[in-house]
Structure formats: structure tokens, C-alpha cells
Amino acid sequence: MAAPAGTAQAGAAVNARAQDQVLPLALRAMREDDLAAVQLIEARAYEFPWTLGIFRDCLRADYPAWVLYNDERIVGYFLMSIAAGEAHVLNICIAPELQGQGHGRRLLHALLKMARARSVARVFLEVRPSNANAIALYHDEGFNEIGRRPRYYPAKDGREDALVMAMELLPVE
Numbered sequence: 001m002a003a004p005a006g007t008a009q010a011g012a013a014v015n016a017r018a019q020d021q022v023l024p025l026a027l028r029a030m031r032e033d034d035l036a037a038v039q040l041i042e043a044r045a046y047e048f049p050w051t052l053g054i055f056r057d058c059l060r061a062d063y064p065a066w067v068l069y070n071d072e073r074i075v076g077y078f079l080m081s082i083a084a085g086e087a088h089v090l091n092i093c094i095a096p097e098l099q100g101q102g103h104g105r106r107l108l109h110a111l112l113k114m115a116r117a118r119s120v121a122r123v124f125l126e127v128r129p130s131n132a133n134a135i136a137l138y139h140d141e142g143f144n145e146i147g148r149r150p151r152y153y154p155a156k157d158g159r160e161d162a163l164v165m166a167m168e169l170l171p172v173e
Contacts, residue, residue: 024070025068025069025070025075025103025106026068026069026070027066027067027068027069027107027110028066028067028069029065029066029067030059030065030066030067030077030079031059032056032059034067034074034077035052035055035056035059036052037073037074038055038067038074038077039051039052039055041074041075041076041077041093041094041095042055042091042093044095044096045093045094045095045096045099046093047156048153048154048155050091055079058079058090061081063079063080063081063082063090064079064080064081064082064111064114065077065078065079065080066078066107066110066111066114068094068103068106068107075094075095075098075103076092076093076094076095076098076103076104076107077091077092077093077107078091078092078093078107078108078110078111079091079092080111080114080115080123082115082118082120085119085120085121085122086120086121086122086123086124087111087115087118087120087122087123087124088123088124088125089111089123089124089125092104092107092108092111094107099133100133104134104137105137105141108137108138108141109141111123112141112167112169115169116169116171119171120169121168121169122166122167122168122169123143123166123167123169124164124165124166125138125143125164125165125166126149126152126153126162126163126164126165127162127163127165128153128160128162128163129160129161129162129163130160135163135165138165138167141167142167143165143166143167144165144166144167145163145164145165146164146165146166147163147164148161148162148163148164149161149162149164
């Protein structure tokens, strides 16, 4: 009996996702030749994505930027800025098909570990109030809401506020 039309394609997509889950993931510093792959993930994950130029400017400014990859395929990334004992999470993202599997938490842990190693005392970030999953992750990891930035993000119907969250980092003992 022949498989229904489209089943082979759907099966291939499921197999590809299963492979992503099985292959070990590693972290490394983001390089300029990663930017096209990073921006493609960004464009699939966000309605209002960063441009290639924004990523390039962050690398050129020497902001800490790392990628999560498997088998040389980038599946996520983060960028932050560090100054005066404070860090700011600029962007943290996982490919949409791999979200909800703990990869974002892994990136956040790596970011916080790197911030601690650079003697950061406080980490800040902005998040859309509509991004309930990210807010839950940040709360779960010890971030607290400290304010709002009105009309911070572009949105379909104008602008969306940002929740400002912060976390105090205790020194490693």
C-alpha cells in the first residue's frame, strides 16, 4: 500500500528532528562566517528579526557571542554586552523546531557562567510580555521583573512594551 502524499516528506522532517535531539550539542564562540546561519534562525524565530548588520556590529564590538551547534549545524546562539560590572542579554535564541527541549536554558546557563567569570554582579534583559515561555524560563533561573520599557518592541499593531528583568550574580565560592 502506498503512503499518502506528503508522508515521506513529513517522515523525513521527523527523522531530522530526531537526529537533532540525538546528536551532542556543543558551544563555541560565534564567528563572522556563522552570521548567515545565525540570521536565518533569527528570521525563522522572530517576526521582527535582527538584521545581519546588527549581528556583524555586535561581533565587531567584541560582545561575547556564542553558538550552540551539532555536527557543524548552528541551532542557537546568544549575545551579551558587559560593562561596569553589569551584563545585558542582547539576544538569546534557539531554532524554532528545537525550542522547548532545554537548549535555551543551556545557553542561558553558559551566558551566566561567562558573566560570573568576568566578575559581573548584575545581569539585565528585556523580554516581550507576550513571550510567556521566555518569561517563565527567566523567572525559573532567578530573574525578577524590575520595570517596563513602554513601546520598546515593534509589533504588528504598532509597538509592544518590554519587561525589564534583572538578576544579581553571587560570586563563585
